[in-house]
Amino acid sequence: MTAPAPPRDDLNLVERLRDGDESAFMALVDRLQPSMLRVARLYVSTAAVAEEVVQETWLGVLRGLGSFQGRSSLRTWIFRILTNIAKTRGQREGRSLPFASLAGDDLDAPAVDPDRFDTPEASIRGAWSTLPDDWTGVPEDRLLGRETLAVIRKAIDGLPVMQAEVIRLRDALGWTSEEVRNALDLTETNQRVLLHRARAKVRGALEAYLSSEAT
Amino acid sequence: MGRDLTCKELVELVTGYLDGALRGRQRRRFEAHVAECDGCTAYLRQMLTTIRATGTLTEEQVTDEQKTVLLTAFRDWTSS
Numbered sequence: 001m002t003a004p005a006p007p008r009d010d011l012n013l014v015e016r017l018r019d020g021d022e023s024a025f026m027a028l029v030d031r032l033q034p035s036m037l038r039v040a041r042l043y044v045s046t047a048a049v050a051e052e053v054v055q056e057t058w059l060g061v062l063r064g065l066g067s068f069q070g071r072s073s074l075r076t077w078i079f080r081i082l083t084n085i086a087k088t089r090g091q092r093e094g095r096s097l098p099f100a101s102l103a104g105d106d107l108d109a110p111a112v113d114p115d116r117f118d119t120p121e122a123s124i125r126g127a128w129s130t131l132p133d134d135w136t137g138v139p140e141d142r143l144l145g146r147e148t149l150a151v152i153r154k155a156i157d158g159l160p161v162m163q164a165e166v167i168r169l170r171d172a173l174g175w176t177s178e179e180v181r182n183a184l185d186l187t188e189t190n191q192r193v194l195l196h197r198a199r200a201k202v203r204g205a206l207e208a209y210l211s212s213e214a215t
Numbered sequence: 216m217g218r219d220l221t222c223k224e225l226v227e228l229v230t231g232y233l234d235g236a237l238r239g240r241q242r243r244r245f246e247a248h249v250a251e252c253d254g255c256t257a258y259l260r261q262m263l264t265t266i267r268a269t270g271t272l273t274e275e276q277v278t279d280e281q282k283t284v285l286l287t288a289f290r291d292w293t294s295s
Contacts, residue, residue: 020293062292126221128254171269196230
């Protein structure tokens with residue numbers, strides 16, 4: 001897979017930034033700053049250092065805007081600057097966390113409770129004994145309502161940090177797997193395993209919530 | 216064609232499937248199973264719903280303090 005071509009919006013935005021458009025800059029800050037802070041925090045030891053890294057990144061972005069060619073999306077380009085700065089800071093701090101401490105130690109856990117399969121009623125080995133509920137009947141306003149979103153948010157906040165960040169970037173923000181691999185310095189396999197664990201747990205939380213609501 | 220997938224095995228392949236990482240025979244085995252299995256069809260739909268609902272989450276707000284710092288940096292940059 002290759003990096004997505006920069007949307008035309010990106011080139012318009014860069015044009016506006018070069019022209020000194022403050023509202024365009026602040027809109028970009030609103031859009032990217034929260035994820036920049038979280039990603040930086042994965043490389044460095046404290047929230048304060050992560051803030052410095054992000055600050056330094058924005059200065060680097062402004063300095064580099066003149067030479068932004070649009071060969072990648074603006075977001076990809078900005079996060080490349082961010083991860084370079086964050087990695088350097090992390091190395092200077094001597095921070096080297098084992099992958100497992102960020103990724104969680106449950107990566108091999110099954111996506112679905114094994115008790116849901118293979119009970120005496122199940123006629124075939126490894127088949128569902130209790131079928132997953134059909135959610136197609138759940139009204140849209142409940143499915144995407146404030147309470148449901150709070151359940152999802154809580155489930156994500158409870159994940160090991162690297163799992164939480166992968167699902168936020170992929171599913172909440174719509175990043176491609178390649179963008180996530182680059183920003184978080186992950187192999188393709190690790191990215192997928194982290195996303196798989198994260199989605200399995202969020203689905204589980206949603207299932208528990210929706211089935212308790214139904215009764 | 217080899218042994219069919221079980222439901223228990225299939226749920227572990229859903230992320231790879233949705234990312235287009237299953238190829239050829241693997242992909243065909245996955246799709247053939249789902250086509251005949253109500254449980255896995257429901258599971259796959261639940262997962263797609265989960266992803267769609269997660270996609271409606273909004274980001275945290277940037278603090279005013281951070282905004283002020285960055286706006287100042289931007290103004291310095293435009294005036295330089």
